[in-house]
Amino acid sequence: xxxxxxMFALFGTTLLMIVFGFxxxxxxxxxxxxxxxxxxxxxSRAYLEELRGSPYFVEKPPLAxxxxxxxxxxxxxxxxxIEIPPNFGQDIxxxxxxxxxxxxxxxxxxxxETIRSYLQGMHQLYLNDPAVKTTHAAPPPxxxxxxxxxxxxxxxxxxxxxxxxxxxxLALFPAILMALAVVREKELGSITNLYVTPxxxxxxxxxxxxxxxxxxxxxxxVMFLLAIFVFGVPLKGSFLALLAGTIIYVFxxxxxxxxxxxxxxxxxxxxxxxxxxxxxxxxxxxxMMTPVSSLSGTAQIIGLGFPMSYYRPISVGVFxxxxxxxxVGPSILTLIVFIPVLTAISLVxxxxxxx
Amino acid sequence: MRSLSNxxxxxxxxLRSFFSDWVLxxxxxxxxxxxxxxxxxxxxxxxxxxxxxxxxxxxxxxxxRITHAFLMPxxxxxxxxxxxxxxxxxxxxxxxxxxxxxxxxxRDVLAGRQPGLQIDVDATAMVQAGLGSGYAEQxxxxxxxxxxxxxxxxPSSPVNLAVRIAFNPNVMTAWFTSVMxxxxxxxxxxxxxxGAALVREREHGTMDHLLVMPLSPLEIAMSKxxxxxxxxxxxxxxxxxxxxxxxxxxxxxxxIPLFMLGAILYLFFATxxxxxxxxxxxxxxxxxxxxMLVAVPMNVLSGNATPLESMPRWLAxxxxxxxxxxxxxxxxxxxxxxxxxxxVWPQFIAVAxxxxxxxxxxxxxxxxxxxxxxx
Numbered sequence: 020x021x022x023x024x025x026m027f028a029l030f031g032t033t034l035l036m037i038v039f040g041f042x043x044x045x046x047x048x049x050x051x052x053x054x055x056x057x058x059x060x061x062x063s064r065a066y067l068e069e070l071r072g073s074p075y076f077v078e079k080p081p082l083a084x085x086x087x088x089x090x091x092x093x094x095x096x097x098x099x100x101i102e103i104p105p106n107f108g109q110d111i112x113x114x115x116x117x118x119x120x121x122x123x124x125x126x127x128x129x130x131x132e133t134i135r136s137y138l139q140g141m142h143q144l145y146l147n148d149p150a151v152k153t154t155h156a157a158p159p160p161x162x163x164x165x166x167x168x169x170x171x172x173x174x175x176x177x178x179x180x181x182x183x184x185x186x187x188x189l190a191l192f193p194a195i196l197m198a199l200a201v202v203r204e205k206e207l208g209s210i211t212n213l214y215v216t217p218x219x220x221x222x223x224x225x226x227x228x229x230x231x232x233x234x235x236x237x238x239x240x241v242m243f244l245l246a247i248f249v250f251g252v253p254l255k256g257s258f259l260a261l262l263a264g265t266i267i268y269v270f271x272x273x274x275x276x277x278x279x280x281x282x283x284x285x286x287x288x289x290x291x292x293x294x295x296x297x298x299x300x301x302x303x304x305x306x307m308m309t310p311v312s313s314l315s316g317t318a319q320i321i322g323l324g325f326p327m328s329y330y331r332p333i334s335v336g337v338f339x340x341x342x343x344x345x346x347v348g349p350s351i352l353t354l355i356v357f358i359p360v361l362t363a364i365s366l367v368x369x370x371x372x373x374x
Numbered sequence: 375m376r377s378l379s380n381x382x383x384x385x386x387x388x389l390r391s392f393f394s395d396w397v398l399x400x401x402x403x404x405x406x407x408x409x410x411x412x413x414x415x416x417x418x419x420x421x422x423x424x425x426x427x428x429x430x431x432x433x434x435x436x437x438x439r440i441t442h443a444f445l446m447p448x449x450x451x452x453x454x455x456x457x458x459x460x461x462x463x464x465x466x467x468x469x470x471x472x473x474x475x476x477x478x479x480x481r482d483v484l485a486g487r488q489p490g491l492q493i494d495v496d497a498t499a500m501v502q503a504g505l506g507s508g509y510a511e512q513x514x515x516x517x518x519x520x521x522x523x524x525x526x527x528x529p530s531s532p533v534n535l536a537v538r539i540a541f542n543p544n545v546m547t548a549w550f551t552s553v554m555x556x557x558x559x560x561x562x563x564x565x566x567x568x569g570a571a572l573v574r575e576r577e578h579g580t581m582d583h584l585l586v587m588p589l590s591p592l593e594i595a596m597s598k599x600x601x602x603x604x605x606x607x608x609x610x611x612x613x614x615x616x617x618x619x620x621x622x623x624x625x626x627x628x629x630i631p632l633f634m635l636g637a638i639l640y641l642f643f644a645t646x647x648x649x650x651x652x653x654x655x656x657x658x659x660x661x662x663x664x665x666m667l668v669a670v671p672m673n674v675l676s677g678n679a680t681p682l683e684s685m686p687r688w689l690a691x692x693x694x695x696x697x698x699x700x701x702x703x704x705x706x707x708x709x710x711x712x713x714x715x716x717x718v719w720p721q722f723i724a725v726a727x728x729x730x731x732x733x734x735x736x737x738x739x740x741x742x743x744x745x746x747x748x749x
Contacts, residue, residue: 027663034667042675042693044684045500066533092540094717095707098683117533125542126706128419128550129501130681135537136508142535161483161518163490166507169464171497176684179498191666199659207577286658287570288398290665294562295405299413302674303551308418308501310470312425313450316415317408332467335498346465 025234028196032188032238033245039184040250043307045176047133048075052099053091055082062108066119069141069148070101076137092124099123099134170340180307181250182334185242187301189265190272190327193235195293197276200227202289220369224362228273235269246338255341264333264347267354271326272297274361281368300325307331329353377593384589384597385604388571392605402605405559406613413555414548414622418679421448421505422547427455427469434480436521440473443517448509460494470499471510483518541627541710552618553705554678556610561676561698563609564641565669567602568648573661591740595649595733602648603641610637627712636704639722643697643729650736672698697725 052070056063070076079097082088088100100122110117121138125131171178201224204210213223243261246252254261276293283289301307304314304322311322322328329350336342336350344351393399417423426449430437444452449471455463460472474492482489493510495503542549575581584594611634618624651668655661675685676698682690693699700721707713707721715722 024659024663027660031663031667035670038671038689039674042671042685042689043680045504045680046684047681049683093707093711093713095703095711111532114532116531118536119533120536120538123537123539124711125539125545126550126710127677127681128542128545128547129505130683131539131542131545132420132505135539136505138535138537139512140508142533146531146533160515161486161488161522162479162514163488164493164511164514165490166493166495166511168495168497168503168507174497174500174504176500179500191670195662195666196659199662203658283397285395285398285574287566287574288395288401290570290658290662291398291405291563291566292401294566294665294669295401295409295559298562298670298673299409299555299558302679303413303416303418306467306499308679309416309422310425310467310499310502313423313502314416315423316412318412318415318417321412336465336467339498340465342465346462349466 024196028192028234029238029241032192033241036184036188036242036245037249039187040177040181040245043176043180043184045129045180045308047130047137050076050099050130050134050137051079051097052076052101053079053082053088053097055084055088055100055102057105058103058107060108062111063103066103066107066145067101069145070138073137073141088122092122095124095126097124098130099138101138177250178252178339179335181246181252182338183307183331185239185246186268186305186327186331186334187307188242189235189239189269189330190275190301190305190325191297192238193231193269193272194276194279194297195290196234197228197231197273198280198283198289198293199286200231201277201280202283202286205284206286220366221362224277224365224369228270228277231273231276232266232269235273236266239265239269252338254338256337257343258337260342260344260347260351261333261337263344264330264337264351264354267351267358268326268330268333271330271354271357271361274358274365275326277365278361278368281365301327304328305331326354326357377590380589380593381597381600384594385601388598388601389605391571392567392601402563402609405563406556406609407617409559410552410555410613410617411622414552414624416551417547418501419547419550420545421502421509423447424449424471424502424506425469426450426452426510427460427463427472428452429455429457429460429472429474431457431477432475432479436480436483436518437475439521440475440514440517443513444510448506464494464496467496467499470496470502471506473510473514483522541712548622549624549710550706552622552624553614553709554702556613556618557676557678557698557701557705558673559613560606560610560637560640560701561644561673562669564602564606564644565648565651565665567605568598568645569652569655569661569665570648570658571598571602572649572652573655573658577657591737595737595740598649599642599645599733602645603638606641607634607638610634626709628708628710629714632715632718633705633708636701636708636718636722636725639725639729640697640701643725643732646729646732646736650732650739653736653739672696675699676702678702695728697728700724 091097102120107117123131123134168174279293280289283292300321304318305325305327311328314322333347333350336347426444428441441452463469472494479489495507497503539545651664655664675693704718704721707718
């Protein structure tokens, strides 16, 4: 391992951890909307007041007509439009049901769904606002429904995403470096040293693996400190459980790179192959966005076969849920199973290549 | 003319080495087929099959109605659990939602005593918890109202809100993630192919052969760009027609040729930045690290998984420099909203300008970087 590469590996993970820690967020805000107020009465303004006071939304210049709604949704200038019909205020005074309609840009489904729930929440706030004078008094709710956000009361995505990003970084770097290290020897021919010396294949693979396990663990320490001191994500659970899980995890992620390396003969294939086989599962199929149990089809199969699906619950669990060995034990045990399986398949495939 | 034929013949050499690497070819096919299909099945943008547990301490008609109101495909079949198991099950992440219906709930509702009902949400499953908690609350509320409306008429609301979603009325993830999958494969593949094509020549010493031949750096660079770009453009076109349209049956609102034009501009950029990284890296492992630093953020933060609006302002502005952000943005505009060239041209120009910049940068570095490294 040459020092420049080591420095780069450390620097790279740190940089990416910072960028992703800030960038991968599901807290949707700065949403843009514009209003087509065809009523222009104090009542219509009272309705829009809830929306205008919201920290999630930014208002753009008012809409002129329907064609304007269409055009500005299409070019992405606004995420949502609100239309208040004429006679809105009159209807309220007469006690006739009044209708407000909203259009939301559905090009990004998650954003659209979030906007929908924000709008509905604000609509509810308006209805329950005692200052809003309508002819009917709103009926008292029949039950007191309380939604409790456990582990993360403010529902701030950083507490879930930063520990997940740590898991993602430890999946990507060790796998790619490991895969390239083995295939490099094949492509440049230095692997013949293995065949002429009495080193066994197992010794060769483990000898290749250990330095990268070491680098990954140093990376872990750096990212752990970043999570606590830069992102302010406190460690609520057992550090030892997290450490134990991490050590086993980096053996599995380097093992994953090793497995890919055994069937690649060029470094290009190894680099692209490891990238496509790690980045996609890490970002999409390991529970970072959606729980693995809610995936379907091949997405779920890929997720279940990827070590990060078992480490992410450990990382998030220890950091944010405050868990210890007893709770994360099953995940650690599942990760342990990966090690002999990955190593055995790699040995078999490496043997075949030789003949 | 001479130069064009050089570019052409050098490019065919590039194509031959690509097609002789069977494993690489396999990965490329995978990344534009199965990887796209799996992303379409990730349900990562909607509430789908959320796991739900119910602690029913009431055992009344109302509590059973609430239990049965949670329907597929949004929620999985609710599972009855004991009060003591709530904590360990949530710790293990088995359920995203657990609803606790207290004893005598129905009796208290009927008596107008406003009994409490708790919905525990695992707030570390961000997307599901965010989309599902309001929904779950609404389901419980509706169920209680319809239960009550048998006995008394609930007055209608004075003001109603009709929300409609444009361009993707059922808000389906697959519409979005399948095309985003193609885009991320393009970014990853184009940068690797171009960058590695350069580093490989250097590691094998064949770069020296090229440099002593009467070829200009521009010819070498352009040959790598057209050859690698052609392979990927073909993969994108096939993937869009065969996988997204035919297999996944996703309706495409806009013009595919216009999207392909944008994709080709983007490929020009991605291969140019790949070449640039190739001139910086001295070995493949170094290229691998550089690639991770450049390609992964370009992919993950382009707005293809989480919205740009969620990022801190400095990062959202910084991502405007990355053509991947423009690519994602015009892909959404063209394919979903049916936008035409009149809407997307500023983004096309942004991509082309950044591409040109990187091409010039890599040409400047080309000869000096390569000859010094190989000696």
